[in-house]
Amino acid sequence: MRRIIVCLKQAVDVSQLKADPATRQLLIAGAPRKMSDFDKNALEEAIRIKDKLGDAEVFTLTVTAEDAKAILREALAIGADKAYAVNDPSFKNVDTFGVAHILSEAIKKIGDFSLILCGEASLDDSSGLVGSRLGELLGLPQISSVRKLTVEGNSVAAERALEDAVETVKANMPALIMVTSEINQPRIPSLMMIMKASKKEIITWTAADLGIQKEKLDAKIEVIEVLAPKTERKKIRITGENAQEIAEKLAKALIQEGVVGRR
Amino acid sequence: MSESKGVWVFSEEPDLALELLGKGREIVDKLQTELAAVLFGFNVQARADELIKYGADKVYTVDNKALERFQTDAYLGVLHELAINYKPEIVLIGSTRNGRPFAARLATQLGAGCVPDCSGLSVDEKRGLVCERMTYGGNAVAKVAFKTKPQIVTVPARTFEKLEPKDRSGQVIKLDIKVEEPKTAVIDVKPLETSNVRIEDANVIVSGGRGLEKKEDTALLSDLASVLGGVVGNSRPLAEDRKWFMEWVGLSGHKVKPKLYIACGISGVIQHVAGIREAKIIVAINKDEQAPIFEVADYGVVGNLYEILPALKEAIKKQLQ
Numbered sequence: 088m089r090r091i092i093v094c095l096k097q098a099v100d101v102s103q104l105k106a107d108p109a110t111r112q113l114l115i116a117g118a119p120r121k122m123s124d125f126d127k128n129a130l131e132e133a134i135r136i137k138d139k140l141g142d143a144e145v146f147t148l149t150v151t152a153e154d155a156k157a158i159l160r161e162a163l164a165i166g167a168d169k170a171y172a173v174n175d176p177s178f179k180n181v182d183t184f185g186v187a188h189i190l191s192e193a194i195k196k197i198g199d200f201s202l203i204l205c206g207e208a209s210l211d212d213s214s215g216l217v218g219s220r221l222g223e224l225l226g227l228p229q230i231s232s233v234r235k236l237t238v239e240g241n242s243v244a245a246e247r248a249l250e251d252a253v254e255t256v257k258a259n260m261p262a263l264i265m266v267t268s269e270i271n272q273p274r275i276p277s278l279m280m281i282m283k284a285s286k287k288e289i290i291t292w293t294a295a296d297l298g299i300q301k302e303k304l305d306a307k308i309e310v311i312e313v314l315a316p317k318t319e320r321k322k323i324r325i326t327g328e329n330a331q332e333i334a335e336k337l338a339k340a341l342i343q344e345g346v347v348g349r350r
Numbered sequence: 351m352s353e354s355k356g357v358w359v360f361s362e363e364p365d366l367a368l369e370l371l372g373k374g375r376e377i378v379d380k381l382q383t384e385l386a387a388v389l390f391g392f393n394v395q396a397r398a399d400e401l402i403k404y405g406a407d408k409v410y411t412v413d414n415k416a417l418e419r420f421q422t423d424a425y426l427g428v429l430h431e432l433a434i435n436y437k438p439e440i441v442l443i444g445s446t447r448n449g450r451p452f453a454a455r456l457a458t459q460l461g462a463g464c465v466p467d468c469s470g471l472s473v474d475e476k477r478g479l480v481c482e483r484m485t486y487g488g489n490a491v492a493k494v495a496f497k498t499k500p501q502i503v504t505v506p507a508r509t510f511e512k513l514e515p516k517d518r519s520g521q522v523i524k525l526d527i528k529v530e531e532p533k534t535a536v537i538d539v540k541p542l543e544t545s546n547v548r549i550e551d552a553n554v555i556v557s558g559g560r561g562l563e564k565k566e567d568t569a570l571l572s573d574l575a576s577v578l579g580g581v582v583g584n585s586r587p588l589a590e591d592r593k594w595f596m597e598w599v600g601l602s603g604h605k606v607k608p609k610l611y612i613a614c615g616i617s618g619v620i621q622h623v624a625g626i627r628e629a630k631i632i633v634a635i636n637k638d639e640q641a642p643i644f645e646v647a648d649y650g651v652v653g654n655l656y657e658i659l660p661a662l663k664e665a666i667k668k669q670l671q
Contacts, residue, residue, distance in 0.1 A: 101487030101620065113490050183454075184463065211486050213601075214466050219454035228423075228533035231451045244537070249447045255538035262534075265451070268590075307463025311477070311493040313485065316627060321648040333651055334661035337633065338669050340649055346554070346610040346631045347578060347666060 089143040089201040091133040094190060094218070095162055097155040098123040098210040106315035113313060122158040125206025127165075129266050131273040133204050134166040136238055144168045146197060150189045152178040156289070163284035164276035170287070171197065175294040182306040187220035189304075192297040194225065202243070203263040207232060218265040228258035234269040354437040354499045357381070359406070360388040360429065361444025362420035364397070366507045370442045371405040373471055373510035378407075380473040383439065386410060388432065390425055392418040395522075402520030405513045409522045410436070416529040422452050423532035430459050431527050438500050440479055442471075445504035457502045464502040465494050469509055479503070488601045488624025506605070508550050549599065554580025554610045555629075557599055559622075560587050561615015561636060561655055565594045570659040571614060577663050578610070585616045600625040614655045618643025635659070 100121045105114050122130075130147065137143040147162040148171045149155050159170040173193050178185070194200065203222070208215030215231075222229030235246035243262055247254045248269065276284070294304070325340070327333040341347040357374045361367040371387060378385040387406040389398055391413065398409040412428050433441070433456070443453040445467050457464035469491075470482035477495040481503055485492045549555060556575040558568055571582045583606070586598040597603055600622045607628035614635045616622060623646050626632060634647035635655050644650040651658055 099486065101489055104486055104489045106489065113486060115486075182463065184458070184461075187458065213485065213487070214464075215450055216454040216457070216464055216466060219451040220458040223455045223458040229451070229455075230534060232447045247447070249542075251542050253540045253542060254536055256534050257537050258534040305497075307457075307461075307496065307498050308465060309477075309495045309497050311480065311495055313490045313492045315489060316484075316491050318646050320632065320646055322644065322650065323648060324644075324650050324652070326652075330653065330657035330661040331665070333653060334658060334665040335669075337649060337651060337662060338665035341610065341631070341633070341666070342669060344610075344631050344648075348670070 089140055090197075090199060091136060091143060091145050091202045091204060092194060092197065092200050093126070093130045093133045093145060093147045093162075093167065094203065094205045094221070095126045095130065095147050095149045095158060096123040096206070096209045096217075097121075097149060097151050097153070097158050098212075101211055111314040111317070113315060120153075120155075120158070121210070122161055123206055123210040125208060125210070125266060125268060127206075127273045128268055128270050129204040129206050129264075130162055130165055130167065131271045132236060132266055133202070134274075135271065136202070136236070137166075140238065143201075146171060146200075148190060148193055148197070149173070150178060150186050150193070152176055152181075159289050160281075160284060161276070163287040163289070164281040165274060166276075166280070168287065170289045171292070172289065173292045173294070173297060177294055177304060180306055181304050182308050183214055183216040183220055184307045185304045187217050187224055189294070189297065189299060190217070190221050191224040192299055193292065194221075196292070196297060201260045202238075203227070203261070205263065205265045207265045207267045215265075218263065222263035225263070227261055227263045229263040229265070230256050230258060231265040233264050233266045236264060236266070236270065354439045356384045356386055356408075356436075356438050357440040357442065358386050358388055358410075358433075358438040359442045361446070362425075362448060363444050363446055363507065365512075366444035366446070366449075366505075367401070368404045368512040369507065369510045370444060370505060371401065372512045373505070374442055375405040375513060377440065377471065377473055377479070381439070381478075384408060386438070388429060390414070390417040390428055398522045400515070402518060402522075403515040405518075407520055409520065410525060411522060412525050412527050412529075414529055420448060421532050421536070422448060422455070423534065424529050426452060426455055426459070427530040428527045429456060432525065433460060433500065440501045440503065443502065443504045445506040450504055453502050453504045460500060460502075461498075462500050462502050463496050463498060464504070465496075466504045468503050468505050471503065471505070471510075484601065484624055488620045488627075549581055549583055549597075549604050549606055552581040552606070552608050554578040554612075555583045555599070555606055555608045556580055556612045556614065557583035557585065557616060558588060558614050559585035559616030562588070565592070567656070568594065570656070574612070574659050574663045574666075577666050580608070580610070583611075585613075585622050613643050613647070614659060616643055617641045618646060 205218035601624035611629035
């Protein structure tokens with residue numbers, strides 16, 4: 088049986104994130120969490136591959152310093168067979184170097200696999216480093232920016248969207264694939280799927296369960312500050328009796344700004 | 351073990367490598383160290399001379415038929431060996447679809463930190479290199495420093511300026527490094543059709559969003575854009591949901607810096623705003639007066655874009671006469 092492991096991040100829902108207007112500090116603690124968008128595409132793709140191959144299983148893997156039960160249950164409802172979480176408060180300040188290390192140790196403990204699927208980047212940090220780092224630590228062939236994936240026998244063919252070209256890349260399995268949102272439209276689990284998922288297994292490990300060495304969790308980078316950008320816009324409302332009047336005033340303002348002129 | 355030194359620059363995109371040299375020059379002058387370009391390929395001598403003209407003190411070259419085209423596994427093996435031998439302090443890598451995973455993998459091999467997609471780089475006396483990058487979906491700008499060396503950074507195209515090329519002296523160091531067999535194989539490449547005008551280079555962008563009802567209505571945008579000598583842009587839903595366009599302006603699409611950005615029927619979610627933050631003047635036209643786009647606009651018009659856009663085109667034509 089082929090096994091596909093999908094790495095899922097519990098991310099801050101950036102669409103609901105607010106900043107303190109006085110200090111520009113983000114109010115991260117109070118913001119809701121959700122499954123990172125591209126990771127959801129990765130999970131959807133894994134389930135589609137499983138459905139096509141028949142003889143396959145999908146496991147999800149999450150590294151977190153906080154409770155992530157909700158997204159693990161969601162992943163099981165969407166169609167994963169088993170969910171793994173490595174949950175340890177000591178992960179609070181790890182960076183991508185540490186996260187990739189924890190993922191790699193967890194994957195070694197899970198055992199054999201054919202594919203690892205990751206989202207191209209996370210919703211909140213959007214560094215896009217973890218998938219590449221993980222592939223490197225496991226010594227796997229890896230393909231990023233994948234918008235179409237085909238499993239053929241013992242290999243995968245992946246279509247990658249580059250800046251100025253579309254590339255098709257082949258690799259032998261086991262391999263690591265990073266997907267973009269173009270690859271599919273993730274399904275929304277039905278009530279039936281949600282109920283069925285309650286019987287599925289969630290396995291939780293700590294850093295000690297994986298024998299993670301403390302120095303592997305030391306961050307390589309130091310975040311000095313994270314502040315909402317300053318918006319220094321004029322916020323002038325242009326009003327008038329009708330569209331012509333508004334347009335006349337706006338045109339005048341733009342010409343005075345020096346951003347509209349004769350070419 | 352000798353200490354790490356020097357700033358290295360690498361990008362498989364020739365122009366981006368020159369932009370990195372421009373910023374690299376500023377960093378090495380502050381750190382009082384040397385600037386090196388890393389150049390892999392086949393018959394690369396002319397390119398090595400060009401890199402020196404654009405600011406490199408040294409160019410490390412590996413000239414090999416197997417490196418003619420960028421291939422992550424092959425290039426990575428060579429750069430890794432080079433970095434082990436010559437120990438750079440900072441490595442600036444072009445942030446492209448290929449460059450990002452390349453940098454992440456190099457950092458992993460070297461046990462190093464990596465800060466991707468930097469929009470700003472500076473040198474702080476206490477902390478050394480300080481990177482700025484947008485994060486949390488455009489909600490914030492993070493300032494990040496490193497705790498270890500080498501310090502690996504990626505930088506998107508058109509973030510920094512190239513220097514004026516001039517005749518300078520520089521050293522080309524030719525190396526022979528074995529190229530490893532790649533773990534992946536490119537079996538097909540299809541060039542993408544791209545428009546002649548790069549939206550990043552446009553002075554004026556007239557951009558449409560969900561407030562447009564039909565695809566044909568984008569003519570309202572192009573009509574106004576042609577009077578302004580600008581180009582048409584769009585928000586993500588018009589590309590992803592409606593498939594009217596292939597690309598979009600925003601954090602996940604094109605980040606633009608025109609003199610004038612006119613957002614028509616665009617609500618202004620943070621991801622879109624993050625892509626237009628560097629516009630000089632932003633105009634918002636939206637029928638919903640609560641739309642968040644008004645919070646980041648210099649000039650706001652609450653109204654029907656189907657009436658405002660044609661009227662604005664006429665008004666500009668008239669006033670410019």
